Amino acid sequence: MMMEKFNHYMMILARDSRGMTQEGLASALKVGQGTLSKYETGVQEPPQVFVEALGDALGYPEPFFYEAGRPYGLPPFHYRRRKKLSKKALGRIVAEINIRRIHIAKLLQSFERRTNTFIPEIDRDEYLGKSRGPLSIEDVARAIREMWMLPSGPIPNMVGLIEGNGGIIVPCDFGTDLLDAMSQRIDGLPALFFVNINAPADRLRHTLAHELGHMLLHTTIVKDDDEMEDEADTFAGAFLLPADEIRPQLRKFDLRQLSNMKLYWKVSMAAIAVRAARLNLITPYQSKMFFMEMSRLGYRKREPNEPPKEMPSLLRQIIAYHMNKLGYSVQEMAKLLHLRVPEFQRMYSPEVLSPTTRPALRLVK
Amino acid sequence: MDETMDALSGYLNEFDQLLRAAHARYRAYKPEDLLEHDRRAQAACTYAHAVAEAERRFLGREKVRPIEVRGLKLWLLDDANAALRLKKMDEDGASRNYPTKQAEDYDAGKQLPGLPMPPVRLTAGYVLDELGTGFLRTQLARPTGKKNIMWCAAIVPTEKRKSGERIWVEVTRNMPF
Numbered sequence: 001m002m003m004e005k006f007n008h009y010m011m012i013l014a015r016d017s018r019g020m021t022q023e024g025l026a027s028a029l030k031v032g033q034g035t036l037s038k039y040e041t042g043v044q045e046p047p048q049v050f051v052e053a054l055g056d057a058l059g060y061p062e063p064f065f066y067e068a069g070r071p072y073g074l075p076p077f078h079y080r081r082r083k084k085l086s087k088k089a090l091g092r093i094v095a096e097i098n099i100r101r102i103h104i105a106k107l108l109q110s111f112e113r114r115t116n117t118f119i120p121e122i123d124r125d126e127y128l129g130k131s132r133g134p135l136s137i138e139d140v141a142r143a144i145r146e147m148w149m150l151p152s153g154p155i156p157n158m159v160g161l162i163e164g165n166g167g168i169i170v171p172c173d174f175g176t177d178l179l180d181a182m183s184q185r186i187d188g189l190p191a192l193f194f195v196n197i198n199a200p201a202d203r204l205r206h207t208l209a210h211e212l213g214h215m216l217l218h219t220t221i222v223k224d225d226d227e228m229e230d231e232a233d234t235f236a237g238a239f240l241l242p243a244d245e246i247r248p249q250l251r252k253f254d255l256r257q258l259s260n261m262k263l264y265w266k267v268s269m270a271a272i273a274v275r276a277a278r279l280n281l282i283t284p285y286q287s288k289m290f291f292m293e294m295s296r297l298g299y300r301k302r303e304p305n306e307p308p309k310e311m312p313s314l315l316r317q318i319i320a321y322h323m324n325k326l327g328y329s330v331q332e333m334a335k336l337l338h339l340r341v342p343e344f345q346r347m348y349s350p351e352v353l354s355p356t357t358r359p360a361l362r363l364v365k
Numbered sequence: 366m367d368e369t370m371d372a373l374s375g376y377l378n379e380f381d382q383l384l385r386a387a388h389a390r391y392r393a394y395k396p397e398d399l400l401e402h403d404r405r406a407q408a409a410c411t412y413a414h415a416v417a418e419a420e421r422r423f424l425g426r427e428k429v430r431p432i433e434v435r436g437l438k439l440w441l442l443d444d445a446n447a448a449l450r451l452k453k454m455d456e457d458g459a460s461r462n463y464p465t466k467q468a469e470d471y472d473a474g475k476q477l478p479g480l481p482m483p484p485v486r487l488t489a490g491y492v493l494d495e496l497g498t499g500f501l502r503t504q505l506a507r508p509t510g511k512k513n514i515m516w517c518a519a520i521v522p523t524e525k526r527k528s529g530e531r532i533w534v535e536v537t538r539n540m541p542f
Contacts, residue, residue, distance in 0.1 A: 153397075249400055256404065256497035263498075264396035297495055304496065 004066035006051065008042040011065055014058045015040075016095030019088060028057050064338035069102055085178035093174050097182055097194050100170055100347070103337045104315075105189060110326060111318045117148065118166040119191045122216045137231055140216060141238035154265045155240060158205040159310035162212060166190050169208070169312035171197035171353060180204075183211035191215045200302055201309040202268040209236035237275040240267050250281045255293065259305060266307040270294060316353040366516045369485050370505070370533050372445035377532050379422055381503040381520045384451070384491040387415035388500045404497060405462070408453045411491075415451045437467045447485045454490030457538050458506025458517030473510030504536065 015025050022040070026033040031050070038044040046054070055062045122143075124135045148165060155161055159169055167190055174196050180203065181195040193211050195204060213235030218228050249261055253276065258269040265272065270291070277287045294300050322328045328336065334344040346352065370377075391411045392399070402410070416438055423429045428443040440449045450471065452460050464472070471486055488508055492501040506517040518533040526532065 252403070254497075255495060257400075259496040259498045260396065260399045260402075264400055304494075304499065 004068070006039075006045055006065055007067055007069070008040050009070045010067050011046075011054065012040050013095045013098055014054070014060050014064065016091050017099060018058055019092040020058075025057065029053055059340060059343065061335075061338055061340060063335075067102060067338055069105075085176065089176055090179070093176075093179060093182070096172070097184070100172075100194065101184065101186070101189070101192060103347075104168060104170070104192065104318075106336060107318050107322065108189070111321050113166070113190075115164070115166050117164065119162070119185075119212065119215050120144075120147070121185070121219050123220055137213075137217075137234040138238045138243065140213075141235055141242070144212075144216065144239065145242070152242065152245060154267075155205075155209075157310050158208045158240075159312050162191075162193060162208060163312060163314045167193055167212075167215070168314055169193045169195060170315055171195060171312055173198060173352075180207040181211050183214050185215055185219045195312075200268075201307050202262065202266060202271070202303065204310065205266060205307070206236050206240065206268065206271050209239050212236075212239070233274075234278065237271065237278060241265055241272060241275045243279055246272070246275065247279070247281060250276050253282050253286055253290070255290075258290075262303070262305060262307075268303050269299070270303065311354050313354065315348075316350060319348050319353065320350075366507070366518065366535065369445070369447060369487070369507070370518055373442065373447060373487075373505070374532060376442060376445070377505070377520050378523060380449075380489045380505070381522055383418040383422060384415055384489065384503045385500055385522075386418050387411050388491060388493075390414045390418075392498070407497075408462075411453065412451060419451065434471070435465075435467045437465070437471060439471075441484060445485075447487050449487045449489055452488050452490040454488065454492060454504060454506060456492055456501075456504075456536065458488065458490065458504055458508070458514045458536075459512050460488070460490070464512075469510065472508035472512075505533070 015022070020028075022036055023033050026036040029036070029050070035044075039046045039050070051062055051065055054065065122135075122140055148161070150161075162169060170192060172194050177196065177198065179196060180199055181193060183191065183193045185191045193208060193215075195207060195211075197204075199207065210232045213232035214228065217231055217235065222228070223231075246261070246265075249257070250272075253273075255269070258272050261267075261272050262269050273282070273287060273290050276282045277284070282290075291300070294303075319333070322333060322336075323330075330341060330344065333348070334341045337344060337348075339347070388411055391407065391414060394402075394410075399407075419440065420431070423440060424431065430441040430443065432439050432441060437450065441447075442449060448471075450468075454460050470476075472488075474486055485507065488506045490504050490506065492504060493499060494501050502522075503520040504517055505520065507515040509515045514537070516535065516537045519536045520533050521530065
């Protein structure tokens, strides 16, 4: 017998997370779409027998639908995606991320984090008095580097930097390469970064810097979507490639120099070229020719000389803490998160959280 | 070409290895140092490492004689009746920079002091990828002067060579009429 009230938001989340339409689910459950709609909108309370069938159809245990809370749309989500990503696919991913956020909130109830640093929310009005003109994105990038006491030069590990400053990075397989990441800051939780772990390492670093820009700049003030994306991109460039340092290096702008810069900064050649264009260090013609050459060489999708992949470790630690220190079994973990065991393993097994390309150890005789 | 390459077959792997080692050694410099090098500095450093590696391998070896003609470092391979110099080159086997007088004379097969006339004069070189930072392959070219190349062969690295396959393939570009 369920003690809690049926949460119709969780029903929508469950359906969206499976990429099903209302019509499709109604057909699978052999009920009218009108009935389903009323359950989803909270107009009617579904009977217990329906909730059991719903769980079977969508692959969630029954208590999932009695979970408190509600999903968040966009914003407070920020995401870095390509325009080709369909609305349906985006809806599926947003649903899965909402579910993961609920999981993290639960897991953090028992896991105490020890960190004195944090990802601040930049209030532009507060900063106005500190500089002569309006606050620029370059100023913000410089301020964060100073606040986190980062020396000049490349950021050695973007993942470690965010985790070390209070963010949680959740490695995800979005099932598409059209979306790189989503980030979210909701009261009571640290800044969350859901990243497509299949993305190339250089892209992942830039994506994280981009999402960091959103978390710094767009949680107290929400602007037009294109403007926010442009600001986050500018922030990522300024944070990873400080203008004063790259200016002398870009006196020569060719593939060889960009390849060497990539090795040093661990940022893609394309991102360096975009940064150079933003800083007016190259002409629009140079930029155009560069990207034409990159296309010709097939480097637009995946560039050569990828830096080593940076793997998040905090979420793995949180799961390990529950299982090793608190004694949760896999079944109990699945029960805690209202998942079925295979799904828990798909989302949170050590292989998923920290995939490695290192060869397995073998006995040397 | 076949005759020369076959006579050199005992050395080809070593040329490939030493040029790869020189390139790898250069690429292992600190990224901040690589950033400050232009193509010329890169070629000069790689050349210095290649010469040093060649000396480690060949000095004291029978039928291999190092000679230096006005700064041009050469290796005489007696059993192949060939003289050889090391150089960065393009896919056609030609070098791109402005050659010194002795390099021009060497390529043209002219008499050089200390260098006996009969040996075939060859260049062992490496080709870089489009980025100018990755090693594409090792080549042996037979220059004929004025940047002309009689023939050019690419060395197939050991790990890419199938059993029984020849160690080199001809990559001479057909000249347009």
